[in-house]
Amino acid sequence: MFLGLNLDLHAILDGLSFQEKKVLLALQELGGKAEISDLAVHAGLDQSAIMRAVLALSEHGLAGVREKKFSKVSLLPEGLEYARDGLPERRMLVALASCGSEVVNTVAATANLSDEQKQIALMWLKRKGWAEFTKKDEKTVLAITESGSGTLSQKSTDEKLLDLLAAQARNVEELLSDMKEPLRILVERKLVKVEEETWRELELSELGNQALKLGIKPVEEVSELSHELLTSGRWREVKFRRYDVVAPVTPAHPGKVHPQQQVIDELREILLEMGFVEIKSNMVESEFWNFDTLFQAQDHPAREIHDSLSLSKPERTKLPSPALVKRVAAAHERGVAGSTGWGYKFSVDISQRPILCSQTTAATVRYLASHPEPPAKVFCIDRVYRHEKIDYKHLAEFYQAEGIVMDPKLTLRDMLGYLKQIMVKLGFSKIRFRPGYFPYTEPSAEADVYFPEKHEWLEVLGAGMFRPELLHPLGVKHPVLAWGIGFSRLAMIRLGIEDIRNLFNNDLEWLRTRRMI
Amino acid sequence: MPSITVSYRDLCKLVGKRIKPNKLCERLSMLGIEAETAGDELKLEITHNRPDLLSPEGVARALSGFLGVEKGLPLYKLSASEVTVEVDQSVDAIRPFIAAGVVTNVKLTDEIVASLMQVQEKLHASLCRNRRRGSIGVYDLDTIQPPVHYTTTLPDGIRFVPLEFARELTPAQILHEHPKGIEYRPIMQEWLRYPLLIDAQGVVLSMPPIINSESTRVTSTTKRLFIDVTGEDERVANQSLTILMTGLAERGFGLQSVVVKYPSRRVRTPNLRPSRHRLSTRATNEFIGFNLKPK
Numbered sequence: 001m002f003l004g005l006n007l008d009l010h011a012i013l014d015g016l017s018f019q020e021k022k023v024l025l026a027l028q029e030l031g032g033k034a035e036i037s038d039l040a041v042h043a044g045l046d047q048s049a050i051m052r053a054v055l056a057l058s059e060h061g062l063a064g065v066r067e068k069k070f071s072k073v074s075l076l077p078e079g080l081e082y083a084r085d086g087l088p089e090r091r092m093l094v095a096l097a098s099c100g101s102e103v104v105n106t107v108a109a110t111a112n113l114s115d116e117q118k119q120i121a122l123m124w125l126k127r128k129g130w131a132e133f134t135k136k137d138e139k140t141v142l143a144i145t146e147s148g149s150g151t152l153s154q155k156s157t158d159e160k161l162l163d164l165l166a167a168q169a170r171n172v173e174e175l176l177s178d179m180k181e182p183l184r185i186l187v188e189r190k191l192v193k194v195e196e197e198t199w200r201e202l203e204l205s206e207l208g209n210q211a212l213k214l215g216i217k218p219v220e221e222v223s224e225l226s227h228e229l230l231t232s233g234r235w236r237e238v239k240f241r242r243y244d245v246v247a248p249v250t251p252a253h254p255g256k257v258h259p260q261q262q263v264i265d266e267l268r269e270i271l272l273e274m275g276f277v278e279i280k281s282n283m284v285e286s287e288f289w290n291f292d293t294l295f296q297a298q299d300h301p302a303r304e305i306h307d308s309l310s311l312s313k314p315e316r317t318k319l320p321s322p323a324l325v326k327r328v329a330a331a332h333e334r335g336v337a338g339s340t341g342w343g344y345k346f347s348v349d350i351s352q353r354p355i356l357c358s359q360t361t362a363a364t365v366r367y368l369a370s371h372p373e374p375p376a377k378v379f380c381i382d383r384v385y386r387h388e389k390i391d392y393k394h395l396a397e398f399y400q401a402e403g404i405v406m407d408p409k410l411t412l413r414d415m416l417g418y419l420k421q422i423m424v425k426l427g428f429s430k431i432r433f434r435p436g437y438f439p440y441t442e443p444s445a446e447a448d449v450y451f452p453e454k455h456e457w458l459e460v461l462g463a464g465m466f467r468p469e470l471l472h473p474l475g476v477k478h479p480v481l482a483w484g485i486g487f488s489r490l491a492m493i494r495l496g497i498e499d500i501r502n503l504f505n506n507d508l509e510w511l512r513t514r515r516m517i
Numbered sequence: 518m519p520s521i522t523v524s525y526r527d528l529c530k531l532v533g534k535r536i537k538p539n540k541l542c543e544r545l546s547m548l549g550i551e552a553e554t555a556g557d558e559l560k561l562e563i564t565h566n567r568p569d570l571l572s573p574e575g576v577a578r579a580l581s582g583f584l585g586v587e588k589g590l591p592l593y594k595l596s597a598s599e600v601t602v603e604v605d606q607s608v609d610a611i612r613p614f615i616a617a618g619v620v621t622n623v624k625l626t627d628e629i630v631a632s633l634m635q636v637q638e639k640l641h642a643s644l645c646r647n648r649r650r651g652s653i654g655v656y657d658l659d660t661i662q663p664p665v666h667y668t669t670t671l672p673d674g675i676r677f678v679p680l681e682f683a684r685e686l687t688p689a690q691i692l693h694e695h696p697k698g699i700e701y702r703p704i705m706q707e708w709l710r711y712p713l714l715i716d717a718q719g720v721v722l723s724m725p726p727i728i729n730s731e732s733t734r735v736t737s738t739t740k741r742l743f744i745d746v747t748g749e750d751e752r753v754a755n756q757s758l759t760i761l762m763t764g765l766a767e768r769g770f771g772l773q774s775v776v777v778k779y780p781s782r783r784v785r786t787p788n789l790r791p792s793r794h795r796l797s798t799r800a801t802n803e804f805i806g807f808n809l810k811p812k
Contacts (some may be wrong), residue, residue: 048578300646343750413804434546439565439566
């Protein structure tokens, strides 16, 4: 046991820095107990160095710090001046008693007061009731009062306090209770100041005494291996300073993934885990793939120029095989498999118009057109573009996330199962489905998640079975379920942000201080 | 999505059952209607595929079925009126179709008038594609002398007092001076003649798709309504008319049909016969994953 303690002590001593050892020795020389300021002087260290050393010694248990807070009162420059020359009102009173004149200016001149000091003197003569003021021949004259003449032979308490402080600064706690009021007045006159100070004393502990018995030799340490140390060979002799691995350092800001990208990555991971394969969308898309194949009528308000962003160049895009265009046109005009269609004249010119992709479903449908045979299970997380005025709720460029599953045996119940699985994986436990409507699915559903803290349901997912009007022209003969996540809303919930614009926030300070999800 | 405002009291009255506002909103959302309450007002979001829900009457009809208050297919009595609409060949090139009907035993309250105006406006904006595919006119039938002629006029071929105006204007003037004329004239910019509805005595009913005449205006004392929908899409015209008239039937008014005489055919509108669709039990079960049995 004794051996163990010794080993620990050796390890501690080995870890002490040069300055810490010096302080420990100084403390021993001062009798094992000393005020920090005395210790600093004795060890020859400045304020911050002594504090670091004291902290280290007390953390190792070699010494203990006792501290007491107190209020110190000391003279300010003007107070110091008055302590030496007397308060202006005192000088005025003495002059008034001796010079034989009662006229203010004469008295002031006799007392050798400046204009400013004269004003101060008059004010305090009046406040203290040492003199009375009257007018005589357009001049202000003074007369000593009874209290004034009493004061001539005896200093008032504020003057006594001034003298006391001139000798040395004092603890407020040390002052007698009849000094409290004069102190208040002197503080008000800005002649003295009161400061909070901490008194600290360091005392050797039992462990510290044992350490000193083992013998301590302060050896200068180096904290950096220099060229000079290497070439001279002095590195063999010097002691290298140990690293303090718990010392606070300035914060480092390593690169990290943007918050929105974190949510995208998280969602991507979930979908990959569920067996979905990722596909990407095109930034520029034809109206054919963006709308027509999705059975959105060409004269539908959503297709008007003020909703999606059209391109002036190129003027038109290439369409796929004429047979496919014809089948899509027929679905719009007359419907498929017993449905009625939209009943208008389909225009190939409109189909060819290029726009910035306004929904990722365009990518999904392209995929289906090239993979009409089951099984299919793909998702797309990509940017879409709309003609929106940007505010806290709207962006002109944002992410959508969606996916499809095609399988011969797929049913509406499977669809709800997929939706539920996605939401559970996203961490939502209370879920409900509602009937919904989308132009390219039937039946359609919307899924809400419950937020207990807000007592409300929030819509996060829309889904449905692709309509025959969409599937037949593409040559798909099996049911396809499709879902889409309101990605921005999901990301805002996940990141706890209220302003949608923050999804693209690039302010470094904001990014640095955000927690990773 | 179009949204409509309905009165909570009015909706409950139409359903014939008092439902607590919270419960009502929850049930509505299960019908695919997002609802928000503000006092007596309900703001409802209606999906594009359900123009029949663009009125409180339509929502009430759907709710009654959903809540089991009134089960089965809603059926409406329709009798034949004496009114005919004669279609002139000249409309064919610009706005070829018209559907019309008559509503009798009308008793208009403020709520019914507000609802009628709202459903017109909402149908114009959605199903009728801003009046391009179809536009609606509602008139006091007792100010009209049938048969009604659906014809065309030259831009300065006739004068009448449009709604909200005190003086007679020509069609061309209406397009430049009347707010509705200014708003909707882009539809007509390539037309050389403008559509016109006019009665047997030369009283103008309206200039579709812009404005009705002041003289056929519906008032609180109107007993019988004449309703027309003209348009470039016959199906939209028929659907809009059906939505309007069945909504009024929910208020307890009587419905009557009108004969529309085109130069080469005649049709009776509205057509309220339910359409039939065949559904295979097996395919349905396979699709939705249930095991339903035919009754």
